[in-house]
Amino acid sequence: MGEQTVSHRADQPTDIDLVVSSDQVLTWGDKQLTCALGAGGVLHDKREGDRGTPVGCFALRRVLYRPDRLAPPKTALPVAPLSPRDGWCDDPTDPLYNQQIRQPYEGHYEILWRSDNLYDVMVVLGHNDGPVMAGRGSAIFLHVAAADYAPTEGCVALREADLLCILKRCDPRARLCVSGG
Numbered sequence: 277m278g279e280q281t282v283s284h285r286a287d288q289p290t291d292i293d294l295v296v297s298s299d300q301v302l303t304w305g306d307k308q309l310t311c312a313l314g315a316g317g318v319l320h321d322k323r324e325g326d327r328g329t330p331v332g333c334f335a336l337r338r339v340l341y342r343p344d345r346l347a348p349p350k351t352a353l354p355v356a357p358l359s360p361r362d363g364w365c366d367d368p369t370d371p372l373y374n375q376q377i378r379q380p381y382e383g384h385y386e387i388l389w390r391s392d393n394l395y396d397v398m399v400v401l402g403h404n405d406g407p408v409m410a411g412r413g414s415a416i417f418l419h420v421a422a423a424d425y426a427p428t429e430g431c432v433a434l435r436e437a438d439l440l441c442i443l444k445r446c447d448p449r450a451r452l453c454v455s456g457g
Contacts, residue, residue, distance in 0.1 A: 284428055288353040289333060289453035294418075294442065296329075296454045305339070308310065311426070313454075315427035320432050320456055322404070322413040324368050329430050330413055333453040335402030339443060343395045349397055351443040358395070362388040371405055374414035378417045386415050394420050397439055401452055 289295045295303045298318040302311040319328035339349055343357040364383035364441045365372040370383035377385055388395055398419035413430065421433035432452060434442070 281295040288383040289455075292447050292450045293333065294450060294452045296349065296452065298456065300366070302434060304442060309434055310425060312421045312428050312431075314430040316430065317405070318454060318456055319443065321415075324366065324411045324413055325430050326413075327427070327453055329428070330403055330416060330457040331430060331454050332403070334416070335451055335453045336418070336448070337402050338447065340395070340398050340400065342404070345393070345396045349440055349443045351446055352447065352448050353399070358388050360389045364388060366414040368410040368414075373384040373410055374408045376400075390423075394422065394433070394437070397436065397443070399439075399443070399452075428437055 278392040296311060296313070297303070300311055300313055304307045312356070314327050314329035316326045317329035318331055320331045321324065322330035334404055336353055338356060339351055340356055340358050341349055348355050348357070361379045363377045363379055363381060365375055365377050365385045367373060367382055367384040372383065398417045399420050401418060404414065404417040417431045419431055419433050419440065420436045420439060425433070431456065
């Protein structure tokens with residue numbers, strides 16, 4: 277009898293992944309946490325500006341944080357501080373689309389150094405980055421939720437304490453997997 281092998285599809289979550297359902301619940305191990313999702317719902321066909329959270333499994337690329345508000349988060353993921361000059365290009369016609377930029381910058385971008393606390397700590401997700409495809413969505417992050425879990429522009433958002441707890445214990449192989457509803 278031959279050995280049995282088990283294959284894993286890249287678009288299917290594993291037991292180390294953060295799994296997000298369309299009913300705004302993030303499951304990680306035995307924890308279930310409330311999260312905010314995009315105002316446009318959970319979408320299989322993500323497009324720039326649709327305010328939807330894309331379906332799929334996305335690598336946790338790196339953590340960015342506001343050093344004037346928080347100490348560097350404890351995590352096994354790469355960590356970098358934000359500066360007031362940081363932004364994220366969201367212009368599909370720009371060569372730096374869906375990439376971090378430094379201001380001043382001529383193209384259209386989202387400011388990462390925000391006056392609210394939503395980007396005090398954020399995880400850059402591996403959405404539309406290998407390769408980047410114009411118009412397929414940019415600036416998809418796991419970040420801090422508003423106090424009332426108001427909808428995001430397409431990101432997944434958690435309470436700051438929940439996000440920091442996950443980061444502390446997160447395996448670098450983990451992904452954020454959003455399931456369609």
